[in-house]
Amino acid sequence: MPNKVNISTELLTWYDAHAREMPWRVPPQARLRGELPDPYHVWLSEVMLQQTTVAAVGKYFHDFTTRWPRIQDLAAAQDADVMAAWAGLGYYARARNLLKCARFVTSNLNGAFPKTERELMKLPGIGPYTAAAITAIAFDGRASVLDGNVERVMARIFAIENPLPGAKEELRALALSQMPNSRYGDYAQAVMDLGATICTPRRLQCAQCPIRPKCRAHAQGIAPDLPNKTPKPKKPxxxxxxxxxxxxxxxxxxxxxxxxxxxxxxxxxxxxxxxxxxxxxxxxxxxxxxxxxxxxxxxxxxxxxxxxxxxxxxxxxxxxxxxxxxxxxxxxxxxxxxxxxxxxxxxxxxxxxxxxxxx
Structure with missing residues (x-):
């Protein structure tokens, strides 16, 4: 496996200067001073962001945290009120699981989220991606966060031409190989920010990319074509x-x-x-x-x-x-x-x- 490349130093330096501002995020300078985000905010934002854009989630996150500022408040909410507040975000099973998880954490864990991926995955509605994201971003734990942005960055850095979803585990291993020895939360968010703003699906900004010298797909002139994806069947x-x-x-x-x-x-x-x-x-x-x-x-x-x-x-x-x-x-x-x-x-x-x- 081609794992001699390491991008973490350049990427964290770039992130310190260019991190996106988000209402649920603690900026890198504040994290370096020891400040960590509210795990409730990280969990809520990650659930909302599944299959949804950052731009669409901002208003919903503000409305939820204004109306239900603590996980205990959300746990006590009426189902109909939460479903109505969620309307428009789509994938409504997420809202039902949101309530189940809030009530379980409140009733069984004194309102505190577990800090490990294994324990987080025992909670309603939390799968491997969300568990890794909470572990890294909320608790600065060593966890490899793999979303579409991370898959795209890894596929291009290492010129992986095997198509998704079959290449997912290969890309996961590569993402894990690039992790630094600290600042796991910042690093996870840095890769996602790079994929969202520079290493985008189309109209790549390679000239602005901090890891362009190490990008094999760029060197081979195939970056815009990656990652390859297995064609999806036509929707009925x-x-x-x-x-x-x-x-x-x-x-x-x-x-x-x-x-x-x-x-x-x-x-x-x-x-x-x-x-x-x-x-x-x-x-x-x-x-x-x-x-x-x-x-x-x-x-x-x-x-x-x-x-x-x-x-x-x-x-x-x-x-x-x-x-x-x-x-x-x-x-x-x-x-x-x-x-x-x-x-x-x-x-x-x-x-x-x-x-x-x-x-």
Whole structure:
């Protein structure tokens, strides 16, 4: 294995001058003085950052830590409040596991996170990446953090042409070989920052890279092509119908999805099942239904979804279908993104003068 190269000295020097500012991060100068971040903040940010960009997470992190400043506060929160606050971040199983983990740490560990990867991985929703990130960043423990940025940097430094995901363990070993003898948290964040700002998937900034002289892919002229990836199978398209039901006073009927499964625990419009062919019109109640012209298109991890939208007025509905939410209580931002798209279509038909105030 080509492991004679070491990039840690140059990378840490670069990080000391160019570290990104993030609300959950302790800057390198402060860490050198012995300051460590709040493990609660590190854990919360790492869970939020899974499959999500730093830019998108900032507002959510601020809102969560303002509303629930300690892990004990989050553990005591109502499930519905947390799910609503999470709306728009996607991958809603993360929010459910967030609550499970907060309650376990509060009830069983006196509100303190374990400091080792092995113990952290016993907690709900914490896998190898998150355990390594918390160990290194929160506790300055020796742990190899491997995300997409780190994979890309290692693949280019060592000109690894084996495609992902098969090359993951090889890249993990290379990342471990580059670790310094101290400053593990800073080093983990330095590699991620380099991948996010310099060694990017496209439009590489090689001229600004502190480790360019040691980069084998750059020397070979193949850096933009790495890492190679095994082609993903084409995502299937599923179809369904969303039903927006409105009372004469403007209240809207919302249903809560089962805790398990896609959009688990989230407030949604009643829908048909999502299948491989156009859904048959199976309205949840008898009413004068109006088919709206626009169609919602949304992409999940494993499939594309096309939703037709139908609108009707009704004064009552079975209790097992859902509950009417008054205009004053209705907050579109508490819906998952796909259901916000349904509302954006329906509200124009209903009429702007009857729409709730959106934040």
């Amino acid at each position: 398209t599923r179809h369904g119908i969303a039903y927006v039901i409105r009372r004469d006073d403007g209240a809207l009927l919302l249903t809560r999805r089962p805790d398990r499964g896609l959009l688990g625990g989230m407030l949604c419009w009643p829908c048909t099942d999502w299948g491989d062919v156009d859904a048959a019109h199976r309205p949840p109640i008898s009413a004068d239904w109006q088919a709206l012209n626009a169609e919602v298109r949304h992409t999940f991890t494993h499939f594309h979804l096309h939703l037709k939208v139908m609108l009707a007025n009704a004064e009552t509905a079975p209790s097992d279908l859902g509950q009417f939410v008054t205009l004053r209580e209705f907050n579109p931002d508490a819906l998952p993104s796909v259901m916000q798209k349904v509302w954006n279509i329906a509200k124009h038909q209903i009429g702007a003068h009857n729409s709730p105030k959106e934040t």
